[in-house]
Amino acid sequence: MHRNGIDAARLGTARCSSCAIRDLVLFGDLRDQDFDLIHIPIDELRFQPGAVLYSAGEEGGSLYTIRSGLVKLVQFLPDGTQRIVRLLRRGAVAGLEVLVGKPYEHTAVVLQEAETCRLPRAVVERLSKETPRLHARLMERWYQSLHQADEWLTELSTGSARRRLARLFLKLAADGPDEPVLLSGREDLGAMLGVGMETASRTVAEFKRAGFVVEQAPNVFTCDLPALEAVALDG
Amino acid sequence: MHRNGIDAARLGTARCSSCAIRDLVLFGDLRDQDFDLIHIPIDELRFQPGAVLYSAGEEGGSLYTIRSGLVKLVQFLPDGTQRIVRLLRRGAVAGLEVLVGKPYEHTAVVLQEAETCRLPRAVVERLSKETPRLHARLMERWYQSLHQADEWLTELSTGSARRRLARLFLKLAADGPDEPVLLSGREDLGAMLGVGMETASRTVAEFKRAGFVVEQAPNVFTCDLPALEAVALDG
């Protein structure tokens, strides 16, 4: 696991007004005049799998908008075990807690090569004072995080391992039907579902044998959605 | 379970500027002139145990500041089972999601007689436009909810039932050391820990026999904190 920044490639300075995913990102409906307020540059950074955006406990300097790729938020328990509490994808924001003056709550680790915009705390705070439009965006991000946290609890931490896994596949398949679902190893899978990695492996194997999923390549799955629905509901 | 409002006793119209827990509540650092902006009254409502503040799926009209008592947020799964995703106590806010135009995500049920301030959505939105101080407060509330959600996942939904129960007692005892911990039945206990109610009952019984807790009256416990710490860590 690499340290923050060591393998972050700086792609350039963000030009929000011409952002390709403008309607998704935090600064999406700011105007040019809003950006005149800030003079700190916003860096676009690319991270490779395994890279760490930030670690739990660090004093937070920045938030990160995820432009592409996949990032996991990991929380470590006193006894050493770890749990993945959230997955961040295109449009999500990592590190919101710095806006209330807290250190980072989680460790953010890249699972699939990710492009991000690093937004210094001062920039967000400054813009936030001036433009009410940003407030709405910020609240939406808080809401999304909270919503996902609740879903994670009720769907991925409740019921048998079979049901949890089925619900995870369904969730990951949801936003790209017919797109293959990408995972990142059985260990992480277990950490998402709150089960041991052997159980995760066994359950995936069972799904493969039953034809609920097909592993086209390592950690690349195509899913039989209706079959998985049935498992998620009836066990 | 009673329907929203049926047994809500209206205590009067809130006067935030003289609020007894002003430093805790959402509107705590607003000034009189801020309130001049609104003309909709803020009601103070008292709810009895079992009363429902709102139900999942309803179009949200208001948020609720909890002034005293205890409220659970419940989420129902497609298969009918239910899970308690959060507990709200003095100073917490229920129903933040209405601020981003969403219907209520959970059903909010009173566990211990609760006094609340009902804040109509329009009031919060109006004030939010005018005063940046409220923004900071709102973000703190989002943060608190998110933080509690993450804690809930890692502490109360991970590990054996014994550890989960120990951690729950510790969490509830945390803000009132030497104060007895109040619960609300084994069914709810199970729904918080993600275990069956029989398991919850058995585990509580075991803790009582071991002297980790003493049930002074039904659902009223005093705790041996150090002993519970040990259980939470070492199993």
Place this chain on the structure above:
DNA sequence: CGTAGCATTGATCCCTGTCAAAGATAGTGG
């Protein structure tokens, strides 16, 4: 006094954690 609701306890089965070993796969260096 009987009933309704909740808590406790028992019995049983299955799931999952755990320890352990045996396949895969990719990368390294001889």
Place this chain on the structure above:
DNA sequence: CCACTATCTTTGACAGGGATCAATGCTACG
């Protein structure tokens, strides 16, 4: 080119924990 290692996945065996079904206490209340 192939052995060799490191890493990850799969599978096995087994014990323990929790779910589930069911019966029995317990308390409050009509």
